[in-house]
Amino acid sequence: MKPFAITLNVGSSLANKTGSWRTERPVYVRNVAPCGAACPAGEDPQAWLYHAEEGDYEAAWRTIMDVNPFPAVIGRVCYHPCETACNRVQVDEAVGINAVERFLGDEAIKRGWTFPASAPASGKRVLIVGAGPSGLAAAYHLARLGHQVEIRDSGSAAGGMMRWGIPRYRLPREILDAEVQRILDLGVTLRLNEQVDDLEAAMEGFDAAFVAVGAHLGKRAYIPAGSAARMLDAVSLLHDMEDGEPPLLGRRVAVYGGGNTALDAARTAKRLGAEESVVVYRRTRDRMPAHDSELQEALAEGVLVKWLSTIQHADEGRLVLEKMELDEHGFPQPTGELEELEADSLVLALGQEADLGLLERLDGVEIDDGVVSIGRDLMTGRPGVFAGGDIVPAERTVTTAIGHGRQAALNIDAYLRGTVLAAPGEAAAAEFDALKPWYYDDAPRGVQPELERARRESTFDEVVGGLDESTALFEARRCLSCGSCFACDNCYGVCPDNAVIKLEPGGAYAYAFDLDYCKGCGLCMQECPCGAIEMVPEPI
Amino acid sequence: MPYQVGLLAVGNRLLPPEQRTAQADALRANAITSGHRACQGCGEALGARYALDAAVRATSGRLIAANATGCLEVFSTPYPESAWRVPWLHSLFGNAPAIATGMAAAMKAKGREDVRVVGQGGDGGTVDIGFACLSGMFERNDDVLYICYDNEGYMNTGVQRSGATPPAARTATTEAVGEAPGNVFGQGKSAPLIALAHEIPYVATATIADLRDLEAKVERAMAVRGARYLHVLVTCPLGWGSAACDSVGIARLATQTGLFPVWEGRDGDVTAVAKIRRPEPVEAYLRPQKRFRHLFVPERRDDIIARVQARADRNIERFGLL
Numbered sequence: 119m120k121p122f123a124i125t126l127n128v129g130s131s132l133a134n135k136t137g138s139w140r141t142e143r144p145v146y147v148r149n150v151a152p153c154g155a156a157c158p159a160g161e162d163p164q165a166w167l168y169h170a171e172e173g174d175y176e177a178a179w180r181t182i183m184d185v186n187p188f189p190a191v192i193g194r195v196c197y198h199p200c201e202t203a204c205n206r207v208q209v210d211e212a213v214g215i216n217a218v219e220r221f222l223g224d225e226a227i228k229r230g231w232t233f234p235a236s237a238p239a240s241g242k243r244v245l246i247v248g249a250g251p252s253g254l255a256a257a258y259h260l261a262r263l264g265h266q267v268e269i270r271d272s273g274s275a276a277g278g279m280m281r282w283g284i285p286r287y288r289l290p291r292e293i294l295d296a297e298v299q300r301i302l303d304l305g306v307t308l309r310l311n312e313q314v315d316d317l318e319a320a321m322e323g324f325d326a327a328f329v330a331v332g333a334h335l336g337k338r339a340y341i342p343a344g345s346a347a348r349m350l351d352a353v354s355l356l357h358d359m360e361d362g363e364p365p366l367l368g369r370r371v372a373v374y375g376g377g378n379t380a381l382d383a384a385r386t387a388k389r390l391g392a393e394e395s396v397v398v399y400r401r402t403r404d405r406m407p408a409h410d411s412e413l414q415e416a417l418a419e420g421v422l423v424k425w426l427s428t429i430q431h432a433d434e435g436r437l438v439l440e441k442m443e444l445d446e447h448g449f450p451q452p453t454g455e456l457e458e459l460e461a462d463s464l465v466l467a468l469g470q471e472a473d474l475g476l477l478e479r480l481d482g483v484e485i486d487d488g489v490v491s492i493g494r495d496l497m498t499g500r501p502g503v504f505a506g507g508d509i510v511p512a513e514r515t516v517t518t519a520i521g522h523g524r525q526a527a528l529n530i531d532a533y534l535r536g537t538v539l540a541a542p543g544e545a546a547a548a549e550f551d552a553l554k555p556w557y558y559d560d561a562p563r564g565v566q567p568e569l570e571r572a573r574r575e576s577t578f579d580e581v582v583g584g585l586d587e588s589t590a591l592f593e594a595r596r597c598l599s600c601g602s603c604f605a606c607d608n609c610y611g612v613c614p615d616n617a618v619i620k621l622e623p624g625g626a627y628a629y630a631f632d633l634d635y636c637k638g639c640g641l642c643m644q645e646c647p648c649g650a651i652e653m654v655p656e657p658i
Numbered sequence: 659m660p661y662q663v664g665l666l667a668v669g670n671r672l673l674p675p676e677q678r679t680a681q682a683d684a685l686r687a688n689a690i691t692s693g694h695r696a697c698q699g700c701g702e703a704l705g706a707r708y709a710l711d712a713a714v715r716a717t718s719g720r721l722i723a724a725n726a727t728g729c730l731e732v733f734s735t736p737y738p739e740s741a742w743r744v745p746w747l748h749s750l751f752g753n754a755p756a757i758a759t760g761m762a763a764a765m766k767a768k769g770r771e772d773v774r775v776v777g778q779g780g781d782g783g784t785v786d787i788g789f790a791c792l793s794g795m796f797e798r799n800d801d802v803l804y805i806c807y808d809n810e811g812y813m814n815t816g817v818q819r820s821g822a823t824p825p826a827a828r829t830a831t832t833e834a835v836g837e838a839p840g841n842v843f844g845q846g847k848s849a850p851l852i853a854l855a856h857e858i859p860y861v862a863t864a865t866i867a868d869l870r871d872l873e874a875k876v877e878r879a880m881a882v883r884g885a886r887y888l889h890v891l892v893t894c895p896l897g898w899g900s901a902a903c904d905s906v907g908i909a910r911l912a913t914q915t916g917l918f919p920v921w922e923g924r925d926g927d928v929t930a931v932a933k934i935r936r937p938e939p940v941e942a943y944l945r946p947q948k949r950f951r952h953l954f955v956p957e958r959r960d961d962i963i964a965r966v967q968a969r970a971d972r973n974i975e976r977f978g979l980l
């Protein structure tokens with residue numbers, strides 16, 4: 119019925135499509151969070167933290183496992199460049215990504231989460247040389263892609279440097295064993311105590327090979343030494359801790375070098391009963407290649423460091439050190455000033471080299487400065503032979519090695535199927551400036567418990583404790599979700615024109631814009647906490 | 659336990675449904691729906707939907723609204739269209755509180771006191787032109803929630819000064835010329851404090867920058883009977899010369915500088931204030947608005963900025979905002 123004295127029918131404002139006012143339109147984007155951009159293993163922590171925030175730890179773990187089969191290991195031994203890059207640093211402190219990953223990895227082991235092998239069998243066979251992080255990661259991905267995989271390793275157990283290089287107090291062996299076993303359970307064949315000397319011959323019957331034998335030879339430096347001086351290298355020391363008799367080091371131990379291995383050796387010496395464990399390093403603390411967290415843990419355990427010192431001479435029970443000073447380029451220069459250091463043994467931790475003998479007889483493989491040359495696809499000069507981990511030019515960490523393993527697997531898969539691996543998309547970076555810090559709760563970082571000092575000096579018990587469910591949840595929820603929508607409803611709320619539509623959960627995006635009515639004011643973009651909305655010019 | 663964005667964003671998928679805002683609800687009332695002709699980024703359109711959706715939720719939909727003349731009425735109901743999805747009546751510029759009083763009386767006469775009444779208008783219709791009717795509604799303690807959407811001027815007619823226009827602001831009737839450019843210091847009034855002086859059951863201020871606070875205040879206002887007053891600061895991109903996308907941010911700066919104190923009072927006393935979370939100097943608020951541009955160009959007027967800062971500091975001290 120028409121109202122009294124009204125000539126036109128009453129209508130709704132919905133007849134007025136205000137979308138025609140627009141000169142710019144909002145679009146939802148998915149930009150790369152700095153944590154993901156920084157991860158050498160190729161993980162996207164923002165993506166799995168999203169699930170962890172909801173308490174869906176299994177979905178979070180599965181998201182990690184799509185990329186990295188070692189969450190529990192990496193949650194302990196990674197030097198977490200993701201946290202260094204984390205945008206939350208500019209709000210309070212970085213999100214404890216590594217600790218949450220460890221919690222998820224441990225949770226998976228505790229609950230026995232597994233997954234079925236996904237792809238149908240391809241009928242192709244791939245040989246992997248080296249059962250370290252890189253080789254195992256490659257085996258995992260290749261097996262999931264449907265290929266038959268055989269790993270050969272010269273050692274008596276799988277794990278590579280995760281077993282022979284990283285001490286137990288940083289990585290308990292039952293954790294490593296559990297994650298390795300999950301890979302073998304996919305049907306991967308592991309042949310131990312099997313040295314490959316000639317890859318050409320070993321490749322008989324295989325369609326491709328991945329070489330990841332690691333760098334297990336300690337570098338030597340010439341140090342004039344008396345006949346009774348006791349010297350050994352750090353790689354052998356750490357290896358012997360796992361396989362055979364721990365060496366006798368004496369009461370006072372000196373370690374020569376400034377990397378993580380040097381600190382691992384010094385901390386191990388302390389646990390073997392050394393009263394004094396002294397690291398001798400030629401430069402200063404800020405120039406030390408070892409990661410700061412490891413240095414701090416070592417110092418907390420009573421390890422001492424002689425900065426700006428080189429070793430001139432080694433004798434029974436004593437070392438002669440020379441004081442150094444840094445020149446204007448930051449290089450250490452001798453001062454001629456000498457001092458003595460009492461030491462029953464000297465452990466050399468001056469870097470590691472790879473034994474690449476197995477590649478020597480392969481045509482096309484180039485070795486340059488002790489490492490194998492590879493292309494972007496990780497293939498060597500010899501078609502079908504790929505290489506990764508510590509034997510190629512890259513940072514030598516477990517995380518990098520795992521990333522190589524995955525990249526190699528994807529490229530081997532493409533090579534075997536005769537396809538071309540799609541180039542990674544060029545998504546923009548989610549910068550801090552695009553975030554709205556106002557919207558994030560004040561939430562200082564949770565602290566992981568540490569073993570008390572007395573037990574750290576005498577046992578190989580794990581030093582850094584894990585998070586429990588509530589602290590892991592708290593930590594996950596500190597994530598700012600940089601560059602990716604986390605369904606906070608801000609755009610839906612702040613639109614003065616009701617032009618944001620809520621979608622059913624589970625889709626690619628939680629919302630859509632109603633372009634019939636969106637006037638293009640940009641309030642949604644401006645108030646999006648995580649920078650997941652951008653304004654683009656209206657097409658003409 | 660903090661939930662990522664805690665209670666700061668409109669919604670939060672990590673919160674149980676009962677703790678979510680009315681605005682986060684996919685089935686919210688949308689009391690003022692799409693197709694209205696408010697400017698891009700209009701703070702008043704947003705504030706009105708925030709407030710009325712919350713009132714609809716608080717009354718289970720048994721709500722009628724009276725509306726003074728002003729932007730809100732003009733942009734929402736160009737004949738014969740209406741953007742309102744609640745029973746809504748427009749009368750004159752100056753009598754919305756009296757109309758609302760009449761509606762409440764009618765509901766009482768019909769024995770339908772379950773139907774609640776909201777009166778609403780801009781600062782011109784409330785602080786200036788309708789003020790006698792409003793004061794009468796207060797002193798009779800009529801059962802109405804009156805909501806003023808304060809955009810600090812007569813924006814609909816071309817940005818003229820109102821009793822709520824802040825000092826130093828340029829309007830069409832307070833041009834940025836002469837020794838003391840813009841609106842003069844020492845004039846104007848605080849409608850919420852005057853409302854509080856009537857010792858009515860509930861008075862509060864709010865902004866479009868804090869949705870939860872606004873919704874909670876509407877909820878609390880609807881939980882009591884008698885005259886209630888809610889004064890909501892709403893950004894006007896047109897009249898303030900701010901970017902359309904900054905409407906919420908500017909309102910937030912108004913609170914964080916202390917220029918717009920957010921508080922709540924009952925029966926004549928201030929009972930709660932919203933503390934400043936991230937303190938800002940007034941300059942952060944003034945700079946993005948063209949109505950204060952003459953404080954920075956052609957030469958910086960530190961003397962005037964200092965007077966504005968003094969007003970903010972007085973609010974901070976008076977209401978204990980820090």
